[in-house]
Amino acid sequence: MKRNVLIIGAGGVAHVVAHKCAQNNAVLGDIHIASRTLSKCRAIIDSVHEKGSMQQDRHLQAHALDALDIDATKFLIRATHSRIVINAGSPFLNMSVLQACIETGAAYLDTAIHEDPSKVCETPPWYANYEWKRRQACKDARVTAVLGVGFDPGVVNAYARYALDTCFDSVDSIDIIDINAGNHGRYFATNFDPEINFREFTSTVWSWENNAWKANAMFERSQEWDMPVTGKSTTYLTGHDELHSMSQNLGVPNIRFWMSFGEHYINVFTVLKNLGLLSEQPVRTARGLEVVPLEVVKAVLPDPASLAAGYTGKTCIGDLIKGVKNGIPQEVLIYNVCDHKVCFEEVGSQAISYTAGVPAVAAAMLIANGTWDVGEMVNVEELDPMPFIALMNRMGLVTRIRDAQGDRVVDPELDMDQKAVAGRRVSYG
Incomplete structure (x- = not known):
């Protein structure tokens, strides 16, 4: 141990x-x-x-x-x-x-x-x-x-593995959907390190489609999803870490990542990017000081940790998976809902x-x-x-599943018990 x-x-x-x-x-x-x-x-x-x-x-x-x-x-x-x-x-x-x-x-x-x-x-x-x-x-x-x-990457990878193991005979697509329907009350802020946040969105968006990498520009492709608790949200195709391992390990031909953005975020992001303030390459000021524009933007934005006290609303993150089980097309959403206020408390x-x-x-x-x-x-x-x-x-992150049978908590311990019972039935005839 x-x-x-x-x-x-x-x-x-x-x-x-x-x-x-x-x-x-x-x-x-x-x-x-x-x-x-x-x-x-x-x-x-x-x-x-x-x-x-x-x-x-x-x-x-x-x-x-x-x-x-x-x-x-x-x-x-x-x-x-x-x-x-x-x-x-x-x-x-x-x-x-x-x-x-x-x-x-x-x-x-x-x-x-x-x-x-x-x-x-x-x-x-x-x-x-x-x-x-x-x-x-x-x-x-x-x-x-x-x-x-x-969570993404991480939990969404586990959700995909769980679905492949228990819900499908074959899977055609996995759409990872990340919705933050919360409000931190600031004019503009990022939910995690601004430098890392912006780096995700300033260049090529890679997705896995038809067993090959497909390139798009940020905010080029959008999709509206109706998710549990958070409701309808507009999301944008975004490159993300988990696609790069899941595409190699799961044998699924289509894996995409979608993240919600409000118009205000997109407008501010676009202005900063067009001004060159999101560049990771150093520039020299008129006084001869060498600075990285992205690091300067990070320095003037709120520390993401400082947002917690006044944050309200919820997140909903999950995998929408489509495939076939026993010859019948299936669609399954495996997801988690998390409350900003409850986390702070x-x-x-x-x-x-x-x-x-x-x-x-x-x-x-x-x-x-x-x-x-x-x-x-x-x-x-x-x-x-x-x-x-x-x-x-x-520990505080409850997994739910929504499929043709309804919406319920995923109980892996019950699943494992049922598998053990099934195994005993096979063993004892």
Whole structure:
């Protein structure tokens, strides 16, 4: 059993990860939080204590760390006796933290694909450009590395695996739909790191269609969806991490990602982009100062973590899957609804950070108890989704399914019991 967790990062997602690790420290052991800014780590620890999130009286400690420094990260992993590292920091850190885990034997988890600060929307599949190059190294070292285990990517990958395993004989399409029907009350803000948020939308939109990569421009293709609780929303085809692994692992010919955007967001985004303020390439000012425009925009926008207190409304994220079962066409929606206000009351977070942080901790618990401790690098859809969904149901992210039989909670534990009964029936004739 693996115990003791090192959390890399001190932003909104790391805040949720710390709270949820604390709530489950009987399984996970000691908790350490590391970031370049020590005061942010300490603020998270103060929040954990204020909310009474500690399940047991165990170590909860803050550390200063530049996670791009592999040797420093290795030293901290060993010094804290951490056997699980949850990388909830910037995607720019992934490869450095992953290497430190390979060299120390600690399990590695992250919530987003690696990015090179100087490049945007590289040639698909993105995982092949970075993380997958370390597959053999993980296998040789018997290091478990679970990639992209937030919500999207992460939970939506598990939803797809669950649907393929239980609802269909064959699947033609998976449409991942991400709706945020919340209101933070600010003139303009992003729900997670502005730099990462904008980088997703400033270049080519890649989707997987007819077993090939298809390129579009951002906001070129739109679709209205009528989702549970949030109702009708206009979404836009967007490139996203999970497409790049699911397209390679699931054998489904069409996989697309759709995200909701309001007109105000699109207008502000368009102005910033047309002015060159979303560029990741440095420019020189009249005073001779070299700056990256995108970093300047990030600096003047609200910290996403600051949005939580006044956030209202709900999110709805899920997979709409179409295929065939017993020769009959089927359509299934597997989804989660999350409430911004409820998240804030529990852990002081908004729902965007909550939906990304909870799955990472659920995955850490499955590694700790051996269920997902596979000793190699995997994406979420390569793992058994049943224990993952069952655990999240108990941790605050309840999975529902809508199909021809109605709308109901997905109960993997019941499904597993039914499979066991069916197995006994086969065994005993």
